[in-house]
Amino acid sequence: MKIKKQQIIARFLGLGINTLSFVNPKKALQVAYLFFSTPRKGKLDFNQLPSILKKATIEKHNVGSHIYHSYEWKGNQECILLVHGWQSNASRWKILIPQLIETGKTIVALDGPAHGLSSGKEFNIPTYVQFLEDLMPLKQPTIIIGHSIGGQVIGKYLSTASYSFEKIIFLGVPSDFSIILSNYIQILGLRKKIHQQLIDYIQFRFDIEIQEFSTAQFLSNNDTPGILFHDEIDDVVPIEEAFKIHKSWKNAQLITTKNLGHSMHDSKLYQDLISFIQN
Template structure:
């Protein structure tokens, strides 16, 4: 019943946007973009923080008119930055943090724009990357770990900012081709060609890249940092082939295929491999 109601809801929204496009195309396109870029889940309240975040030193930073929320497990001078994905927040790392803490490292998790305790209503990768750069400049992490769209944002960040302080990156369950994500959204709402072309023009104008180039596979070609990519064959949110695309162009990376973990990628065995990758002696 819930699936039927959700189907009817999405198609009704799509019909409204399509009808609006024949009268006010710009307004319809902006509405379609807002629906696409505003997360519906992942928010937190300071009064009800998950337990894993209550044990951290939480800090809120102001940058470009927005609040950026971070959580720090204090340790030594080795710093790891954790970057979550869409409709999530810093608490998603609760199962990985114990493995990283064994190294004695300082661990910092960030809430993305419009997620957790960070401010904003809109989420997009370039904006997220700006937040990451602000935190990187402040805390100088040697390691980046990203999940899902957080992983893709890490790849975008390093390809654009080329930060030499980043020694290694771990990318978990990350999508490659943004066009696939956008096309799925357009199909879900049955949006017409006017809206489809309008959305593509919006991204070209704001990101200065054609959608075909706004891909993690493309970003990876510019990255020299050593990387580990892990993707699960049973991931129904981001298909396994997306991880393979990234690995195919990231020359200085290794690829781990997992089975039965789904999109969350929570697994003791995987976390041990991640720790070994980060802290192995050369």
């Protein structure tokens, strides 16, 4: 019932944007991008943090006009970095973190733009990549784990960075940004003209080519050992996206799951993940 209600609301919003586009195309584009880039959930209150984050050492970092927060559970010299996805925050790892702590390694998680304790209202991948660029020399992780768009952020970071990891782990990660944008257009039922305007705006603003913004392409020349976990009936990121990444990323193995959805919280999966880290 909740999903159906969300679908109805999305359709009404899409209808409003479509109608506005005939009267004021520029304003319609602004509204469409605003809704696309603004998380509806995932923010945190410092005075009401989830218990797992209260146990961490919290640091505030500045990157240009942005502020982001990181959380550290101190262990040995080896560090694992956790990168969350859309409408989430560092606490999405609350089930996995205690198991990672048992490995003896230092665990670090961060909040993406407009998520958790980090500043701003707009989420975009280039800004998230800047957060990684700032955090890497500070924490020097040897292993990195990304969920959903968090994995795409990692891929984009690695496409230009000289930094290398010993292992990379992806959970439900999309390959093509164009798929994410197309899904958004479909959910709202937006006109093709608005779709193209969004493509043009994003490409101009961030100086990127949508068709080239692909996790599969980002990792095509990467030889870091990796593992891809993806559910066969993920209704957010289709399993075909994992196939694309796996085909391109030669040193990665693909493990498919059933009935875990997009969140992929599962004891067996986490056992396999820990085993990959330790072996």
